[in-house]
Amino acid sequence: MTATTVDTHATDAGTGRASVLRGYRFELLKLVSQWRIRLLVLACWIAPALFVAAVSRQSALPSDTLFGRWMHATGWAGPLVMLGFAGTWALPLLVSVVAGDVFASEDRLGTWRHLLVAVRSPRRIFVAKALASLSVILLLVAGLACSSALGGVVAVGSHPLVGLDGHLLAPSDAAGKVLLAWVCVLAPTLALAAIGLLGSVALGRSPMGLLLPALVALAMQVAQMLPLPVAVRLALPSYAFIAWNGLFTSPAQVRPLLIGIVVSLVWAVLATALAYVLFLRRDFTSLTYDGSGRRAITTGLLPLVALVALTVTVVAVSTPSVGSGIGQVKVQRSVATAFAHLYRQQTEQLRRPALTEAQLRATAACDKSAGHVTAEGPGNDWRCVVSWHLPGVEAVGTAVYQLDVTSDGRFVADGDGPKEVNGYFLVRTPVGDAPNPLWQFDGNVELLSTTPKG
Template sequence: MTATIAADRAADTRRVSVARGYRFELVKLVSQWRIRLLVLACWVAPALFVAAVSQQSSLPVDTLFGRWMHATGWAGPLVTLGFSGTWALPLLTSVVAGDVFAAEDRLGTWRHLLVAVRSPRRIFAAKALSSLTVILLLVAGLACSSAAGGVVAVGNQPLVGLDGHLLTPGGAAGTTLLAWVCVLAPTLALAAIGLLGSVALGRSPMGLLLPALVALAMQLAQMLPLPVAVRLALPGYTFIAWNGLFTSPRQLGPLLIGIVVSLVWAVIATALAYLLFLRRDFTNLTYEGSGRRALTVGALPLVGLLAVTVGVVSVATPATGSGIEQEKLQRSVATAFAHLYRMQTEQLNRPDVTEEQLKATATCNKGGGKLTPEGPGNDWRCVVSWHLPDVEAAGSAIYQLDVTPDGRFVADGDGPKEVNGYFLVQTPTGDAPNPLWQFDGNVELLHTTKG
């Protein structure tokens, strides 16, 4: 009898495994009504949005790939990805990771959890893994739902890349999936910052808002004419750098740097949250946050990490200044024009011509030639010239460009009318969108790719 009682007491004092704690925390998360609503919204709303917008007469042409939502179902998930990186993913990480520890402070349930699990380390691991699982579920919902809505509403058609080249339906599907996978890195960085804020600030609402505020600050920074090294060193740059997957050849340099920086931020922020969690006093029922320790152990190391990443990227990359240079822009515009000219030729049932035969070139200046031809701005002007086989006179077209600090540009056709001066072209089967009227492009910030 005594042996049985001793065995029961030993079983009672045995620590709960991480796996059991993870299942318990996951059930706690998905039982919350706001989490269930988020899961439902992420798996349903993008499909409805993409299907509805694809059937409208006016498209979100100011959004990357928005102008192609009538042409292919794979433009929809990319429009959703752009919106998600700006707004949805920061808010989702705030709601999930930014509240996973603070909820216990508001409810006053830490002592019950500690008695049940008997290990702060296992509690931290269980909560971090459960929040990560929910975030991955939400991201998967956004990607799958938007892709399904686009393909069902428009169809599995080829996609026009950022340099005008045509991706096959299979290539568009694979590249779109890869783009969504890449943005998991900055999402993990924001989630880790949310964990840090939730641990350091306790029941304060600032912990819940921290990932969204950090994401907003990074977005504002990306709008400024920052040096390339500073831009790439921000953990949210991958939310922009996935654009390089849709050029040929792919602009992988900025993307890989952005992924590495984001993962480093995710690891460091999670480690800081772990250290703060192990040091906190769970006997204080009125705990309001770590105070000065949150600054010294939480914020200051992240500021130092930013300085280190800026220094490392500055040394490792050859680009200086904004990275937007006249030669790079001219090459990007000429390449995109050549690809899209072939598309227009096919629309009009004209004899096929290759990019090598066209020999398209672009001459660009800024501010009418009065400003130094570098950096972002909406005062770029390009004249594109090309040659057709057996035609002595060269063709030319004018474009007004708006180049953003992150290297993306929109080229707006300014004549002649039969080439790029009107948004429709007359084809044998009726009017169709003119691919040369307006098009999006991307300047590679790190180095010039010969192509």
């Protein structure tokens, strides 16, 4: 190892080293020349468009997926459905294939000596490989976003999109927020890419380096499904994969999204720095190098664990929310707001006199497990009774909803009567039957609060 360090310093001090730009071009060419990378690029730029267009034409839509129930109505729902799938499965796998193998491939082929002779700088090799893998990952993400948006708009058209609180987004506004949502998930994608670089450096030719980003993403997804405190949930980079939901409410729920982006970028910087340190300290003279287990733990794993603990502490101190972040007041407010917006849409469908949310004065009374438990936390046992007022009518209208609230704050409200309001999936309009916007709808409860309670 001492001889390797001396040689490394000698080459750094020498002349004739390849520039970072030349090294970047060389590494990028090596990546795109691999058949699996070419297939991934081709798939990311073609498959989403075909998938979104095909699903949008089906009679049965993925209504259990966020924005899936609106794929018939607007082309801007398709890229959001694809974004939900990408954050859960596609992006972690893509990152694993690209970043998780960029250093390990040299170990398997035994080409480190040749590369060091050509470039003469381990530091430039690291930068070139990191930039090349980043470029390919950005190309793949851009393909997923552009292809799914194009497929949706071509198949269905650019129409208004219903937000998560029931308000309508104009096509231009919907397009801008769809683009912003895809940009926001770049932060957690970079965090996984940095973890891939770290695993590729620390574990050498071991297949665990290739699988590390996908395994870390899976573990974080499982954690997000558990009833964890808000501070722990926001301290994980995976939360940024779902926090974009807040962009589609009015006003936008940006605080959780900003926290998720900052946490993801901190993870990306720290994991990349750790990979850089490990790379400069590795033994390039051994053809059978499989990584250092002790060094991978002390230099790679422990700092990330410490970062989680630090982030949890900072989020817990800086935000007033405690527990799950899902409380009775929040659920009632979210359900009433979404109902008021969607009731206006139903009124327009039925060609009735126009109303405003202020005139409706919609409120919701929600409980959990028929009042036998505290109305707090996720679960499919929420029940809400929505009340509203019509101008000139003394009687108060009521509608019942059964709610399934997930641990990340998203809920699906299923209408339970009366039939003429939300008890059937179609409404009879002057121009024929149309989907009933009040039958089922998605909503989002912001986990962070501006006050200690609620």
